[in-house]
Amino acid sequence: MSDFPPTSPSTIQPQALEGAVLQQRAWRMPDLIVYQYGPEEWWVTPLDEDLPLVKLNRMGASLLGAMDGRSSIQTLLAQFGKWVCGPHQETGRYFLERWATPRYSLCYYGDEAPSGHSVNAKWDLLLQKVREQWHENVAEETDEHLTDFHHKGIQSHHGHFEIVETTVSHLLREPCEALNGLSYGQLLAKTLRQLGWWNPKPNRIVEVGAGLGYLSHEMAKELTPVERRNVEYIFLDLTRPFLHSQLDLATKAGWNALALNANAEFLPIADASVDLVIDNENLADMTPTHFSKEELDSGKGANEEHQRSLDLIHKLRLNLDKPYPDEAIFNYGAIQFLIELWRVLRPGGRALLIEFGIDSGWPDPVRLPGHTEYEVQYSHMRHTAKWLGFNEQYCALPQLLSIKRDTQVLCTGAAYALRRLQEAEGKKFAVRAYTESELKQSLGDALPKITGLHYHNILDPAWFGLWDFKALILEKPGGFKRPAYQESGGFRWYSQR
Structure with a gap:
């Protein structure tokens, strides 16, 4: 770990402690964690992962503790400014000039306390500024920037879901009390069995964008060897480095696994050849179309790609919310993926799609380090699924998995x-x-x-916003009638009907 101070002044511009700033008050960041490393040394973490830990001596810890919204910057500067507050001779002034900058975000300077979790809250605006600027988010987002990010921006799977984009399934990847002692994958497999999707069992499964592969690994724990026998499990991912981890975990779990480095919007899979598709938290990564109001009003796209999106909207007879905003986002890639699902699924085949999204209005961007994702407009998705011919069901993710509500x-x-x-x-x-x-x-x-x-x-929006995650459950009509038995442990149990 690098010693402090971490970077040159040209990289982090200190805040000038003069004028009106001196009359403002300071509040510690609400989620701040302080670790007492030794009798006279405390550690805290700046918001930016690229910065080393902030190390404090007893005077520095007292300075941090004094940021409770009652003292002005002028008072704090007079009380701590000239004293050494860090083990590497940093003064209180040094810290006061930096801690309220977005890269550190240990505190906030203002006339009133930042609070709340809405998009207008000061803390959220501060965090958004970090994601957009200090994590070098794409300067100009194009319709292809998400594809480029997954092709080129992710060079290694190491730490990606710990730092860049933590997902629900990653947070719940191990057996936990919140899921009654099961992991996300185990609970999902149990849910699929309860839905009757393993009766008869699928012969070919495709998991799209499987991350590191924990889902297949944990699903195998819930399914018996007989239930997994002769099942082909195919990983399809745009990010090549993830495929190695996916195959490794699936093989250890006992799956007959294959991997494809491909784009789910153009599945390299034969027609009517798949029994089950699982897409867990990937729809927001698929290609968006950024429309202008003029394009939506006229029905004429500014380029070939936009015209293709407009033609698709017309073909599907999608009911778009009016009046049109000056700029609107359409989930073109997710809709195209649905069309591909209809093509590759066998009659009777099924798909489970899970992602955060909305039921009305236009999708908003969600800014993450290095890239931006987009809410999924589920009324468009459900309309398209019905137009294609799917039988569809729809619910919030906590309802699908029966998550323990009081955890x-x-x-x-x-x-x-x-x-x-x-x-x-x-x-x-x-x-x-x-x-x-x-x-x-x-x-x-x-x-x-x-x-x-x-x-x-666990269901509080302040934790992870689980109610914003939806599950779209699809079945392609025309499959064989289900047998009147269930398999368990190699035995068949027949009903009396």
Whole structure:
């Protein structure tokens, strides 16, 4: 780990402590985690992953503790400014000039406290500024920037889902109390069996955008060897580095697995050849079309790609919300993926699509380090599914998985901070959903040295917004009638009907 200070002044411009700024007050960031490394040394994590830990002595810890919204910057500067507050001779002034900048985000300077979780809250605006600027987000987003990001922007799977884009399935990838002792993959396999999707079992499964492969690995734990026998499990991913991890975990779990490096909007799969498709948290990564109001009003696209999207909207007879905004986003890639699903699924084939999204209005961008994703407009998706001929069902993800509603889990911001603090000591810490007892088991003797931990109800939007994640359940008509039996442990149990 690099010593502090981490970078040159040209990289991080300190805030000038003069004029009106001196009359403002300071608030600590609400999710701030403080770790007492030694008797006279405390560590905290800046928001930007590229910056080393901030190390403080007792005076520096007192400075951080004094940022409770009651003292002005002028008062804090007079009290701590000239004193050494860090183990590398950084003064209180040095920290006061930097901690409120977006790359650090240890505190906020203002006339009133930042609060709330809406898009207009000051904290959210601050975090958005970090994602857009300090993580070098694409300067100009084109309709192809998501494809480019997954082709070129992800060079390694190491740490991607711990740092860049943590997903629901990644947070719940291990057996946890929130899922009654099961993992996300185990619970999903159990749900698919309850839906009757393993009766008869699928012969060919395609998982689109499988991340590191935990879903298939955990599904195998819930399914018996007989249920997995002669099943071909195919991974299809745009990001080549992920395929190695997917195949490795699937093979260890006992699947007969294959991998394809391809785009799900143009599936390299034969017609009517797949029994089950699982797409878990990928729809927001598919190609968007950025329309102008003039294009929507006239029906004439500014280029060939936009005209193709407009022609598709007309063909599907999609009912678009009016009046049109000056700029509108259309989930072209996700709609194209649905069309491909209809082509590759056998009669009776099924698909499960899970992603965050909305039921009305136009999708908003969701900014992440290095790229931007887009909400999925599910009324468009459901209309398209019905137009194609699918039987469809739709619900929120917590309803599909029957998530334990009263579970209290660690704030994800705290989990990110703990990972960095533990890594600084050469220890491993997985970012996931922790209950208090699970965190105690993971941290052991280090837990009493940490202050600032807090927990959310797992369904609280402040944790991860699970209610924003939807499940679209599709079935292509025309399959064979299901047999009147179920298989369990190699035995067949017949009904009396």
